[in-house]
Amino acid sequence: xxxxxxxxxxxxxDSVAVPRKTARRPATLEGTVITLLDISKxxxxxxxxxxxxxxxxxxxxxxxxxxxxxxxxxxxxDPLRQEIVGRTDVLIEALAD
Amino acid sequence: MPPGGRPIxxxxxxxxxxxxxxxxxxxxxxxxxxxxxxxxxxAIEACGRHGGDLVALVPPNYGRATVEKIAVNAVMAxxxxxxxxxxxxxxxxxxxxxxxxxxxxxxxxxxxxxxIVNGPVRAALDVNCGAGVFGSGRRANATxxxxxxxxxxxxxxxxxxxxxxxxxxxxxxxxYCIGEYEEVSPWPSLAVEHGFGPQDSTVAVxxxxxxxxxxxxxxxxxxxxxxxxxxxxxVVANHKMTHWGDTLLVLSPEHAQTIAGDGWTKADIRRNxxxxxxxxxxxxVPGKDGGDGLPEHVLRKFRHPQDDETLIPKFRxxxxxxxxxxxxxxxxxxxxxxxxxxxxxSSLVFRKIHIP
Numbered sequence: 001x002x003x004x005x006x007x008x009x010x011x012x013x014d015s016v017a018v019p020r021k022t023a024r025r026p027a028t029l030e031g032t033v034i035t036l037l038d039i040s041k042x043x044x045x046x047x048x049x050x051x052x053x054x055x056x057x058x059x060x061x062x063x064x065x066x067x068x069x070x071x072x073x074x075x076x077x078d079p080l081r082q083e084i085v086g087r088t089d090v091l092i093e094a095l096a097d
Numbered sequence: 098m099p100p101g102g103r104p105i106x107x108x109x110x111x112x113x114x115x116x117x118x119x120x121x122x123x124x125x126x127x128x129x130x131x132x133x134x135x136x137x138x139x140a141i142e143a144c145g146r147h148g149g150d151l152v153a154l155v156p157p158n159y160g161r162a163t164v165e166k167i168a169v170n171a172v173m174a175x176x177x178x179x180x181x182x183x184x185x186x187x188x189x190x191x192x193x194x195x196x197x198x199x200x201x202x203x204x205x206x207x208x209x210x211x212x213i214v215n216g217p218v219r220a221a222l223d224v225n226c227g228a229g230v231f232g233s234g235r236r237a238n239a240t241x242x243x244x245x246x247x248x249x250x251x252x253x254x255x256x257x258x259x260x261x262x263x264x265x266x267x268x269x270x271x272x273y274c275i276g277e278y279e280e281v282s283p284w285p286s287l288a289v290e291h292g293f294g295p296q297d298s299t300v301a302v303x304x305x306x307x308x309x310x311x312x313x314x315x316x317x318x319x320x321x322x323x324x325x326x327x328x329x330x331x332v333v334a335n336h337k338m339t340h341w342g343d344t345l346l347v348l349s350p351e352h353a354q355t356i357a358g359d360g361w362t363k364a365d366i367r368r369n370x371x372x373x374x375x376x377x378x379x380x381x382v383p384g385k386d387g388g389d390g391l392p393e394h395v396l397r398k399f400r401h402p403q404d405d406e407t408l409i410p411k412f413r414x415x416x417x418x419x420x421x422x423x424x425x426x427x428x429x430x431x432x433x434x435x436x437x438x439x440x441x442x443s444s445l446v447f448r449k450i451h452i453p
Contacts, residue, residue, distance in 0.1 A: 012166065013252065014158070073204065
């Protein structure tokens with residue numbers, strides 16, 4: 001093999017893809033609206049029931065809202081995203097099994 | 098350099114092109130062909146399209162798969178320039194909403210897109226349909242499947258261990274591409290069954306686990322052979338999984354001749370297997386022969402599920418059983434390729450290959 005590589009190679013990645021950032025975390029959960037999103041995995045509801053119980057005990061949120069994706073295998077449909085966006089301060093999405 | 102490209106390594110930064118590309122994290126673990134501007138240009142020219150044409154947005158990161166980006170990955174995979182139309186069609190197919198590439202690329206399950214090639218393009222590009230069809234040794238199969246994988250990773254973002262979280266995956270994530278052996282099949286091809294003409298060249302993509310061999314060297318009647326094949330299909334996903342979707346049965350030419358010799362069509366095979374693969378609710382209750390079984394929302398429909406005789410189908414419909422003939426003309430060995438195709442999941446998707 002040549003030890004003198006060509007001047008340049010083409011980039012196989014999508015160089016214009018926007019890097020994803022996680023949302024800013026609030027300092028406290030007190031007084032917030034929290035959405036618990038069930039992704040439809042088996043026993044998601046068990047896990048979220050317990051999380052809701054603990055949040056009500058410890059965090060004093062304004063409200064806890066429960067939502068569910070139709071299937072874990074696909075992204076949440078747009079109408080569901082729109083229901084969540086703007087109406088919640090914190091989203092907790094739970095895997096299970 | 099074609100428009101829009103940018104260099105990813107300077108000559109003084111790295112002397113060895115193979116190592117330089119490893120260092121960029123853009124390989125599948127095997128060495129790649131350095132995507133020089135000349136090689137990429139030749140591939141783009143061979144497909145008769147503009148490099149900047151957008152083919153698809155590739156989940157889960159929805160990167161832009163332009164003709165040029167696909168060409169870069171195809172070159173890296175080792176494709177000849179004339180393979181590019183096939184790779185482009187495969188990228189279009191996996192990005193169809195019905196394929197659910199987001200789920201396929203991110204799931205903890207093991208699927209990889211299996212590319213099934215039909216039509217005259219098989220002979221034109223020397224796509225293997227015969228002996229060792231799932232194995233190594235043929236450039237078209239090896240590199241077309243590999244190019245699709247590289248696009249999924251480099252454009253779609255499906256990096257193993259980061260976004261692609263498959264617990265086990267399988268070797269088809271290096272490459273997974275077969276042709277149907279139409280010339281020895283006694284039936285219409287998979288593509289013709291789905292509405293294409295025999296002169297159309299197509300790809301079909303199935304989100305698929307690894308092939309499972311089914312050996313039967315003694316059956317000489319269709320009914321006997323299908324009685325062997327059915328229990329092997331019954332274990333797809335697990336032996337109590339039901340309502341499964343698209344799954345591929347790859348019949349070897351000898352097995353196909355045995356079945357067709359009794360006058361059976363593909364539809365006859367599907368109907369026979371569908372009916373054999375139903376099981377009563379009582380056998381599918383969680384806790385009997387394994388902790389898995391029918392989900393709660395199904396069990397709730399039966400007053401006494403542990404005694405209920407209602408038959409539940411393994412596959413949602415006979416049409417979910419997809420059949421191709423492939424493999425060497427000697428050998429009574431077929432294969433099942435399980436789909437990752439539970440309800441609301443992925444389905445088989447076709448695209449016509451546009452050859453300039």
